[in-house]
Amino acid sequence: MAPHCCVPKCTSSHRKKSNRGQTFHRFPNDLGLRREWIIKIKRDPGRHFKINTYTKLCSEHFLPDCLVKTKTGITKLKQGAVPTVFAWSSFRPERRSVVRTASNVSTDHGVSVLSEETPPPHPDHEYAALPPSLQDQLEEARKTIADQETLIAELQQQLFGVSNFQS
Numbered sequence: 001m002a003p004h005c006c007v008p009k010c011t012s013s014h015r016k017k018s019n020r021g022q023t024f025h026r027f028p029n030d031l032g033l034r035r036e037w038i039i040k041i042k043r044d045p046g047r048h049f050k051i052n053t054y055t056k057l058c059s060e061h062f063l064p065d066c067l068v069k070t071k072t073g074i075t076k077l078k079q080g081a082v083p084t085v086f087a088w089s090s091f092r093p094e095r096r097s098v099v100r101t102a103s104n105v106s107t108d109h110g111v112s113v114l115s116e117e118t119p120p121p122h123p124d125h126e127y128a129a130l131p132p133s134l135q136d137q138l139e140e141a142r143k144t145i146a147d148q149e150t151l152i153a154e155l156q157q158q159l160f161g162v163s164n165f166q167s
Contacts, residue, residue, distance in 0.1 A: 005058040006049070007041045009087040012058035023067075023075040024056040033080060040083050061085050 003024040004013040012022060028034050034051070041057070043049050059067060059075065061083035069075050132140070 003054070003056045005061070006043070006055050007057060007061055007083070007086065008043065010058065010060070012060060023059040025059070025062075025077050026053065026056055027051050033082070036082055041086070042088075057083055 004015075005011075005024065012024075014022075014024065027037055037057070038045065038051075041061075045051055062077065062081055063084060066078050066081035067075050068078055131137075
């Protein structure tokens with residue numbers, strides 16, 4: 001019986017001419033290591049998948065350092081080798097770290113200092129600005145109260161009621 005790989009999405013077979021040099025390996029007899037292989041290949045033994053002497057994995061699923069060539073030229077697995085290379089576990093490079101740079105920011109002794117070229121921050125987002133003095137706040141509040149009293153007087157003149165029609 002010509003071996004073929006039992007890993008899902010793997011089409012490796014000994015019959016394919018393109019797969020020459022590829023080796024096929026049996027499941028280990030050690031139950032713990034066998035269970036680890038089953039977990040890695042994402043298959044559960046059952047009605048549709050049975051492990052026997054013909055159930056094999058191709059060498060494509062093992063890292064090159066897991067394979068050893070004997071003096072007679074036979075490629076074997078190292079003791080305790082586990083398959084780790086699969087179509088669903090494609091290599092994903094680490095995410096790049098974000099480096100924020102600004103040409104108008106200079107640092108002096110670890111303290112960030114804005115240069116004079118920096119435009120002033122938006123008034124809604126001026127978090128670093130000092131709050132106005134209490135005297136300025138009081139003057140602003142008095143102006144607001146005066147504006148509100150004027151508006152109230154105008155609205156009371158426009159008030160709809162029977163008194164507007166008496167005269």
